[in-house]
Amino acid sequence: MAELSCLPTPSLVVDLNKVTQNCERMLQKCQELGVKLRPHTKTHKTLQAGEISTGNRKHGLVVSTIAEAKYFINGGFTDIIFAQPPSLNKVEVCTALVESISKFHMLIDNVQHLQMLEDTKLANGKQWSVFLDLDCGYGRTGAKWDSIKTFDLARLIHQSESVDLAGLYVHEGNSYNQTSTGDVTKLSDMTATRLLEFSDKLEKEGIDCPVKSMGSTPSCSLPTEIMSRITEFHPGNYVFYDLQQYYIGSCTLDDIACTVIARVIGHYPDRGHMVMDCGWTALDNQSQMSKCVTGHGCIVGEPNLRIDSMTQELGKISAINGKLDYEKYPIGTILRIYPWHACATASLHEVYHILLDGAIVDQWRPVKWWSA
Structure with missing residues (x-):
């Protein structure tokens, strides 16, 4: 053990008690809502915080880079979403990752992505598992939730022999732009409503949508009633939190x-x-x-x-x-x-x-x- 005063400066210091407290609180919140927690690793990028955030299950994560995916797979984690629309070179790298663990999911939002996967065959007849990335108002990536083209894409995935639709994925990144807890909850209600409307439309057409994944640290720290109908949350920043989250109202x-x-x-x-x-x-x-x-x-x-x-x-x-x-x-x-x-x-x-x-x-x- 060492004193804080012995560290070189500048250095990053992480309070283990606070990390544990933040993770336990989010796990408890999800348990009370009946929602699965799939933590995003983008903030901490460490095996240790990955274990704490999953309640030591080492199962169910979101990663944002190939390096993170390999790191957590090598660390014994399973059921991982690579939450970035792929380019062909990344699809080729991901073939080995898909074949190395029981569940590794890709994120796609257009027909070109689907075609890349269909053209890249996996060993032993294994299917690609994908989440359809929905844009419910953020406007970064994702297929628009209210577009007929998005519904057509979901139908193509459903009909594909080499690709399986694992679920829908929505990143509520626009929650970071809100200035009050009321603004966050209003946005979350809108996002969840749009996600559920799209999911209901798919299921009425016989397209099974087993997982509805939604998240950001503000929305998951301040969940609304309708969010209990979502299958899983995928926040990431909450493991550490920061001043931005404090000013939004997500934390103290x-x-x-x-x-x-x-x-x-x-x-x-x-x-x-x-x-x-x-x-x-x-x-x-x-x-x-x-x-x-x-x-x-x-x-x-x-x-x-x-x-x-x-x-x-x-x-x-x-x-x-x-x-x-x-x-x-x-x-x-x-x-x-x-x-x-x-x-x-x-x-x-x-x-x-x-x-x-x-x-x-x-x-x-x-x-x-x-x-x-």
């Missing part, structure tokens, strides 16, 4: 499990600021300054400090009200910073230092990059 500040630590390395009273050894290579630069009064992150326990700006390796800090008390923050002082976006911040670090009851007890190494 105390739920945020990851912080970046930095040290004060310079005082500049004539300019009204001090400098820390942490810039945008260690702390994400996505903060929306109009919402976040503390700037590019929030320094834990220091509500009057603001991270005004960051360059590659440095951050400039000033006082929100009054003058900066330099004597309170001598050079070498360690600061802990809640990030605006945990997913972006975690991706910048090759190791997470695991904090348990005030001491550093372990290191987690996330899978990096896109292919392996």
Whole structure:
């Protein structure tokens, strides 16, 4: 075990108690709603958090890169959705993944994707398992929920001899743009209604749709009544949470499990600021300054400090009200910073230092990059 003060700066610190608490709360929420939880790994990208988030079942995940898929399969996880519309080169890579575990699902949203899969045969007569990606209002990927072309695509999948329709998949990424819990729940009601309407239409035509998967951290942290009719949730950020989720209303500040630590390395009273050894290579630069009064992150326990700006390796800090008390923050002082976006911040670090009851007890190494 080591003290926090022994770590190099900048470093990413993950509070194990908070990760466990966040995961247990989401598992309990899903159990009460009668919904399966299929955690997305995109935020943490570690076997350890994968186990905690699945209740140590190592079954039922969503990944966003080939590297993640291989990493979690090699780590003993099964029933995985690769939640990215595929290109042909990725379909070819995924043939080995499909054949290596009992359930590996692709995400498709157009006829070209379907044709790629039908043209790529699997060994032993195995079928491709796919989720049809629906756009219920987000507008990024997905086939439009109210388009006849989307229904026709579902029919083609259903009729295919080499592809099986495992279910429908909706990412509610537009929930991140909401500014209140009321806005989130209103959006979730709309999304769930559209997903269920499309599913009902399929089933009336004799097209079985066994899984209806929907999710984002805001919507799953603040589920509405109609969401109990969804088969599974697939949130990801909730494992760590962050300032963005706090401002949306998904969590409290105390739920945020990851912080970046930095040290004060310079005082500049004539300019009204001090400098820390942490810039945008260690702390994400996505903060929306109009919402976040503390700037590019929030320094834990220091509500009057603001991270005004960051360059590659440095951050400039000033006082929100009054003058900066330099004597309170001598050079070498360690600061802990809640990030605006945990997913972006975690991706910048090759190791997470695991904090348990005030001491550093372990290191987690996330899978990096896109292919392996």
